Amino acid sequence: MEHQIKFIPPGKTIKVRPGSSVLHAAREARVFIATRCGGNAGCLMCKVEVVQGRESALTPPSDAERYKLGPLLEQGIRLACQARICGSAEVKLPEDPLKAAIRKQLEKQSADDELW
Numbered sequence: 001m002e003h004q005i006k007f008i009p010p011g012k013t014i015k016v017r018p019g020s021s022v023l024h025a026a027r028e029a030r031v032f033i034a035t036r037c038g039g040n041a042g043c044l045m046c047k048v049e050v051v052q053g054r055e056s057a058l059t060p061p062s063d064a065e066r067y068k069l070g071p072l073l074e075q076g077i078r079l080a081c082q083a084r085i086c087g088s089a090e091v092k093l094p095e096d097p098l099k100a101a102i103r104k105q106l107e108k109q110s111a112d113d114e115l116w
């Protein structure tokens, strides 16, 4: 039985086999998640937020994931390379750091313009 994983953004949904990692599902869906450690829970670049299915759609965190994420786990943050799919879920991807910096600069500029 396959499960559906939705990635937001971009809003793509893909069906995957149970046991696939979230990172693998993202790659199957052609959704980019940055990595540097090759999926070994070493770089923390693949953090995602589980919006739906936090308790039921992913396997419990591994010891490595617990160690790396600590209290972030309670906020629904998981490592895409470690979390295995066992149900349907909706996963939110972090904003690209460059895009976030540009967005913040534009928001600041817009706020400054309103003052004049």
Ligand code: FES
Residues within 6 Å of the ligand: 034, 035, 036, 037, 038, 039, 040, 041, 042, 043, 044, 045, 046, 047, 079, 080, 081, 082
């Ligand atoms: S890919 Fe490096 S921690 Fe997941």
